[in-house]
Amino acid sequence: AYRVWQSLARAEAIDVFPLLRPFAIGLCILMFPTVVLGTLNAVMTPIVQGVATMLEGEILDMQQYREQKDKLEYEAMKRNPETAYLVSNEEFDKQLEELGWSPGDLVTMTGMYVERGMYSLKKGIRDWFREVLELMFDAAALVIDTLRTFFLIVLAILGPLAFAISVWDGFQSTLTQWLCRYIQVYLWLPVSDLFSCILAKIQVLMLQNDIERMQADPNFSLDSSDGVYIIFMIIGIIGYFTVPTVASWVIQAGGMGNYNRNVNNVTNRSGALAGGAVGATAGNVAGRLKKMF
Secondary structure (H helix, E strand, C coil), X not given: CHHHHHHHHCCCCCCHHHHCHHHHHHHHHHCHHHHHHHHHHHHHHHHHHHHHHHHXXXXXXXXXXXHHHHHHHHHHHHHCCCCHHHHCHHHHHXXXXXXXXXXXXHHHHHHHHHHHHHHHHHHHHHHHHHHHHHHHHHHHXXXXXXXXXXXXXXXXXXXXXXXXXXXXXXXXXXXXXXXXXXXXXXXXXXXXXXXXXXHHHHXXXXXXXXXXXXXXCCCCCXXXXXXXXXXXXXXXXXXXXXXXXXXXXXXXXXXXXXXXHHHHHHHHHHHHHHHHHHHHHHHHHHHHHHHHC
């Protein structure tokens, strides 16, 4: 009614289309779970499922290559007589049986126990540190997923209120802001899965490179590759907390749209002023010529 009386007071034609907006928003509020949330989830779910499928494939490949790498490392050390007793209990017992009880053999036996213990300690510390980083990596992913679920629940509960407020003049942007935030938060999961997929692909390439080098050179050391793996795990932990920022780049409410509208308004005003100035000048010249003739 306010808008109708405003148009009548200005002697303008009544624009019916904006008057239908409150009724459309009211219908969306009445059928909010099915119309609004159902449509958004139906559009975004294929993206989430597609990225999740990619991630599952990369993780399976990474596990297979990791098992193959561990097997090659075990076989390489077992083939080497100097390191076979470190990984094989049978070879260790065999070498102990070959030794006697002389002072020299006792010293050798003690050295074998020390070296085997140091190797087990080093391997245990490396595996423990790797497991801690993998646990932190999974924890970061779980934090992102939990916060995403919480935010989506809050946005779904407050969605009808945001739609209702957007009916009033001055609050129209509430609707676009709600849609923008819902889509941004919904994209947290596919963005994080895509990031994990990239890291898994890099690790698969690293494992393939290590396997090829181990097959070509039995004496190849894996210490450097383990260090690179740990670095990538740290990068992954830090990178997970940039997922909300990356998701916010996908869609933004306002922004360039308002900028373009302001630029167009300024351009139209400048054109109107220039046209008025040209018209006034032309009229002034025509008037003077009329007086002369």
